[in-house]
Amino acid sequence: MEEKWKEVALGDISTMELAKMPEKGKSNLYTEPDLLVIAKGVEDIGRVSISPKSPITNSLIVINLDEEIADKKYCYYYLKAQNLKNISDNSKKPQITITNLKKVRVKMPPLAEQQRIAAILTTFDNKIKRYNKFSKALEKAVQAIFRHWFIDFEFPDEDDKPYKSSGGEFVNTDWGSLPKGWHVGKYTEITEIISGATSMALNQSDFTLKGKENMDRYLIYMLTNICNKNLLKRSGDIFKIVDIDRLESSNVLIPPKKVIHKFKNTAGPLFDKVTQQNKTNNTLLKLRNKLLLELTSGEMRVVV
Template sequence: MKRIAIKNICEVYDGPHATPKKTETGPVYLGIDAITEDGMLDSSQFSYLSKEDYIKWTKRVVPQENDIVFSYEATLGKYALIPRGFYGCLGRRLAIIRVISEEIDAKWLYYYFRSPEWNAFIKNQTVKGSTVDRISVEEFPNYTIPVISLKNQKKMVAVLEKIDAKIRTNNKINDYLEEMAKTIYDYWFVQFDFPNENGKPYKSSGGKMVNSNGHIIPESWTFCKIQDIISNICTGLNPRDNFKLGTGDIKYITVKNLTPNGTLDFTGCDTIDESARTIVHNRSDIQIGDILFASIAPLGRCYLIQSEPTDWDINESVFSIRANTDIITPAFLYLYFMSDAFIKHATSSSTGSIFKGIRINTLLETELCVPPLSVILKFEERLASIFPLKSKNYEEIQRLSNLRDWLLPMLMNGQATIED
């Protein structure tokens, strides 16, 4: 297949090599962490800078719609499209590819940069450094891409975009469901306005409150330590001398695969074989109803297991926590771990010189306010449709992601074609 140099169809711009003072609001300072493994921009990871600094940080380039932003140092191989209305600048270790040829569809090029063929090529061009790996921004324009007719480019984009659009829709629905569950949890167990016997908000309707060690809580509620309301806590296993990574198709989950919205992101996940999974599972013992908990900052990344984990397991940085269902339910404990109050407490209790995180003993000693089981079960009834629907959407996201990742290389290397 004929190929063409990127410099003949695109302009490549390096971003600034310094970091401005961060602000609470203002133009976006786009960092590597805001680019997801599956090629999206995650606005929850945006930082911001002042308008004065924005002028300085955009002297080299102002990101425009359909520019392709990519990481060239430290965390390599991340690509995303700049969306319409983006107002911000590039962060360190990021560059932009801007299509200038009418024969190239920017969205097709974005998908090509995410293909296994391109990733394998970039891997061979990677310069190993003493501290971080990088690819040369200076050499990047000389790299080549296949020549494909604009008509066929647009056909590929039409198919791949439909898949990504459905994935985005499901993710938005799941984000909404997660926020709904958190709001109900906050209303019941933080504001103490769970329904009383007459269906009225307990505290707002004058429900009796008592003093428990300086905390004002509803009558009959108690303060407990985490260790008093769980039946098990485990971790996975580090490979070390136990097994090798990349030897099978069992996904090996680390903290990076746990998301802030309560899902698992298998993108870029290491793999192990069945024999290794047996070794890991003897330690992790994960099952339906367990809560996966990221022990390394940023905290507040958990996942409530809804279906049998047959094709994945966890490493040692992920805790697996099992609720004592005689006292609480898994959903109640999961939402506690995802609550702002817990995250703030756990973050302040974190230790570590390189990777800050919470230790098991510290977690077990953490205290929380626990209502009677009857109240928690009524809470579960309110959530009856939320978690199953979220799980169903998540499973569809995984199927669509697998389809896209299978289809992408087939389209790019010509093994699959799209009829008119």
Template sequence: MSSDLNTKLATSNSIQEEWNLEKIDNVCELVREPFTPSDDDIRKYVGLEHIEQGTLKLCGIGSSSCVKSNKLQFRSGQILFGKLRPYFRKVIRPDFDGVCSTDILVIDSKKGYDNGYLFYFFANNEMIEEATRSSEGTRMPRASWKYLSQLKKPFPSLPEQRAIAEILSSLDDKIKLNRRMNATLEHIAQAIFKRWFIDFEFPDENGQPYKSSGGEMVESELGEIPRGWEVKAIGDICKTSGGGTPKTKEPSYWEDGDIFWATPTDMTSLKSPIIFDTSRKITEEGLNKSSAKLLPIGSVLMTSRATLGYFAITKVPICTNQGFISMVCDGEVSNYYLLHTLKNKVDLIENLASGSTYLEINKSSFRSISIIKPPSSLIEKFDNFVKLIYDKIYLYELESQNLSLIRDELLPKLMSGKIRISGEL
């Protein structure tokens, strides 16, 4: 935690006397402005599928042109709280006007209360647990606003609300900045790959772009490629393997496990093509008693079923479940080159997949995919560029993870008054 942040926080043993115990109904209101989809009125749309689980972030934005049933309107700065299965902690505060699913509560502050503070109030695990307790329905449990609105909770003064919100939002703002930086860095890495290995404008011996400077091209099964380059099957340039799942009913395979075990859900929740943590871990016994295989750092993972075609490079030794094809590069090409090559072959991978319940590509079909193999010297030059980029992406991801942990550790303490804001922000 930064020294500046520390100077603004002071520990308290109890909720301060000046905090008022208020019914939530007196603090904020439920906004119920209906919206009927129309081709003449297109709005930004937020469904539960657009809100990340537990991160307090959006993972996308839809359009009202794609929805049929009535929705709810919201204004910039209001709080959106996912009431369906509230334990997923889908809470956001958009900075734009739009419409949302009716499975989302739209909440707005009343006079004397701050929406920035209320956003973190509702995102605090105490309120998530209250919402879960209030849920009605077994198959599709939904939080009850009638129950939540009658709860009595302590609230600080408006200036302290704003100060608390500013502390927490400063952490979230840095996480957002890191995401934008990583998106830019990924774009740069992809642009270099495209220019060198798709447009064939890599620097020639004179430092000039190869193809447009008259570099010799020859025919191949994948079209024209520079002279001296090869076409090889993926199975001939790297080792491929699948994964496995230890018996879930055997506690010794899971309890206190410290071996990272990835599922497709871990991949779809990544913010960059780097994986260094997983939601579940297994024990060494679980690894040995299953078909899961421990992969070295630098392996390339690809989801091979259902959510097909998500890729990542491992930053820790890791194993996976059956929903993956994993690749270990052994000198023919680098992991960075293979990662970008596969990203540019997603359409082909999907076309080779089959299945009635969900699409899946088998290892045999995947291994047979032909890719271009440039000279090792050029791949090495490419690696020298992109390794610096991916190292920076990794550092930003680590920082964002730590900032999220700090925010979630501070959140309940600030909301309960156990930590108070001291001094001017």
């Protein structure tokens, strides 16, 4: 028979204190796995975390739970599912007070069920972290290829040898010394600009780039970052234009088509893996968030 859940005030199952800055010369990291809430700050206020090794600042509230009745990981996930920003005061510099945090209501299943819920959500989080780590490793590999080809100019020559170190020919330009056959042009040579009004993947006010012929999206993004890092921003698999007027009037380094084609064949499969990995991660994240709400509300029960 399922045991009933209780609803209690957070202050009834814990004690709280403001974090204190360490003395000079001592470590500024928490070494104990404390439950922490950011009490001040424009963007991070209300964010919940578990140390260890979280930086100690005076904008943190440390929650010391009665672990005979409250599982730390469960309470971490429960509080993450709440919008703790809403309990901040209405001052010009909003902050969460201990008084207000103690009043937060927490739904408490039996301890064994709390631990099971926490274990399920932790499994999802660990898998998401692994996938993120793998995606970042793949991206670093693509970036390394890009730097080798388009910054160091060691792209494969006709004999598949590194161009620059194999004595490849360079010409002087306003942009400095460039490999023969490369030139500086406008973005309209290599891209089409797509409006959000014609794409379901974008907001109405957004614009993004589509490469012409074999011009890879990632190559466009990387070339833009060489020329002007403030023209594009990345959102998942979409590269959005920050300033369309500046982009249209800006110059970009344009390699020959055969180099672009080789880059696409070499780095494209890696970038496709990154894209697929990100999609898988987004699916996992949505499922985790759904479970987070259902499990911590009691809408879904787990067998212990």
